[in-house]
Amino acid sequence: MKTLAHNLIEKLAPVLYRDDHLLAVNKPAGVDAGGAPNRSATGLVAVLTRLSDLGTGLYPVNRLSRDESGILLLGRDAATAEQLRADLRAMRISQEYVGIARGEMRQARIEIGAEHGASRGRQGRSKQKVTRAKKATSAESRTSVTRLRKGAVGTLVRCQTRTKSTHALRAQLRSAGLRLFGDHVHDRFEGARRREPCYLHLTRISYRRPSTKLKCSITSDTPDAFKTALDGKPEYIRFLEAALVRRLPCMTDPKTDSFRLLTGSVEGVKGLAVEKYGEVAVFQLAEETPQLTKSLTSIARWYMKTLDLKAVYVKRFVRDRTAARADAADELHSPRPFAGTPVPEQIVVAENGLRFAVRPYDGFSVGLFLDHRENRKRIREMADGRDVLNLFAYTCGFSVAAASGRAGLTVSVDLSPKCL
Numbered sequence: 001m002k003t004l005a006h007n008l009i010e011k012l013a014p015v016l017y018r019d020d021h022l023l024a025v026n027k028p029a030g031v032d033a034g035g036a037p038n039r040s041a042t043g044l045v046a047v048l049t050r051l052s053d054l055g056t057g058l059y060p061v062n063r064l065s066r067d068e069s070g071i072l073l074l075g076r077d078a079a080t081a082e083q084l085r086a087d088l089r090a091m092r093i094s095q096e097y098v099g100i101a102r103g104e105m106r107q108a109r110i111e112i113g114a115e116h117g118a119s120r121g122r123q124g125r126s127k128q129k130v131t132r133a134k135k136a137t138s139a140e141s142r143t144s145v146t147r148l149r150k151g152a153v154g155t156l157v158r159c160q161t162r163t164k165s166t167h168a169l170r171a172q173l174r175s176a177g178l179r180l181f182g183d184h185v186h187d188r189f190e191g192a193r194r195r196e197p198c199y200l201h202l203t204r205i206s207y208r209r210p211s212t213k214l215k216c217s218i219t220s221d222t223p224d225a226f227k228t229a230l231d232g233k234p235e236y237i238r239f240l241e242a243a244l245v246r247r248l249p250c251m252t253d254p255k256t257d258s259f260r261l262l263t264g265s266v267e268g269v270k271g272l273a274v275e276k277y278g279e280v281a282v283f284q285l286a287e288e289t290p291q292l293t294k295s296l297t298s299i300a301r302w303y304m305k306t307l308d309l310k311a312v313y314v315k316r317f318v319r320d321r322t323a324a325r326a327d328a329a330d331e332l333h334s335p336r337p338f339a340g341t342p343v344p345e346q347i348v349v350a351e352n353g354l355r356f357a358v359r360p361y362d363g364f365s366v367g368l369f370l371d372h373r374e375n376r377k378r379i380r381e382m383a384d385g386r387d388v389l390n391l392f393a394y395t396c397g398f399s400v401a402a403a404s405g406r407a408g409l410t411v412s413v414d415l416s417p418k419c420l
Helices: 004-012 044-051 078-089 123-133 166-175 224-230 237-251 290-307 326-332 370-382 397-404
Strands: 015-018 022-027 069-075 094-102 109-112 143-150 154-161 200-208 215-219 258-263 272-277 280-285 311-316 347-351 354-358 387-391 409-413
Touching (some): 004 044, 004 237, 015 215, 022 044, 044 069, 044 237, 069 078, 078 200, 094 166, 109 166, 143 166, 154 166, 154 224, 224 237, 237 258, 237 290, 258 347, 258 370, 272 290, 280 290, 290 311, 311 326, 387 397, 397 409
Parallel strands (some): 069 200, 280 311, 387 409
Antiparallel strands (some): 015 022, 022 069, 109 143, 143 154, 258 272, 272 280, 347 354
């Protein structure tokens, strides 16, 4: 039986190529590749291993950092992975990246030699370094950079290279006076570093199969986010995708259909938190975020399509809830959603096999705090034969968990008769 997590991994990190020895997936930005010992269980390799029929052996060949996206090659056995890694180190594997560089690239095409990979040249010396780069004697060590499009905030470039890592590629680009968005390696002062996202996507990789030596190529389309960012518009979808991928290990239980999907203050979308209750999403929107407000429609549509939701409701939070405007209060209690079709006043959701009633448009809170899912589970496991006093009980979710864990007695106390 496919769970929500299985369906999402096919959308967010689709398989680009697969055979008995090799797997290639499209890694989204914002997620660690994983695969190394002691890495987090939310890395993409760990998620794929858990959600697929690939077994336990997945060995990363190329290394894409958390903020980079594109083709991630994974050996399905250690020998295949090691042979391809050796080819990568020996610069026998051809790669093509698309990235966004700060400022303007004056020439339509430049060639950069590997001897400049260790250089720390500045923008003002780019002409001299490009001239020196043309003298590189090894074709394998060169990177060819082509200007694709000039945007409002930078230049979209294509990099054809055989460098063994994106770190080496960035160093070559810096030597030619090109700095990719998100590249802060040589910024001198912490305060001067921009908190801007990285835009570097591996669109093509060509290699020879270790078993047959036949040449193969795998391609991946450039994400739409690059065009949006190049035009200087706020772009949020890449952060939503990364947040979902990080949560996939929590979504493998078919007995749970409600989750916190996004905590925007720490996941790239400041001012927004998103929670899923069954087939409904609730947006918690902070005040004074005009750019985010303008993007809410596209964000809601993305969640509706990705998660097959029926409705999205928006709750605009204010610091002093007692002074909330009358129109804001009306919006909080309106059955008309921000997107989708109206749902009943009360819906039933599932958490660890228990059923809870929630009310998506009944004020600021809907009846169940999802961030306490693991705490409710713990109380359920501890409650057998015990009496439980639940203070500040709200709608008594902890009492339900304790009772289902065979508590001898539960007592729930709250100031609100309505909640009780």
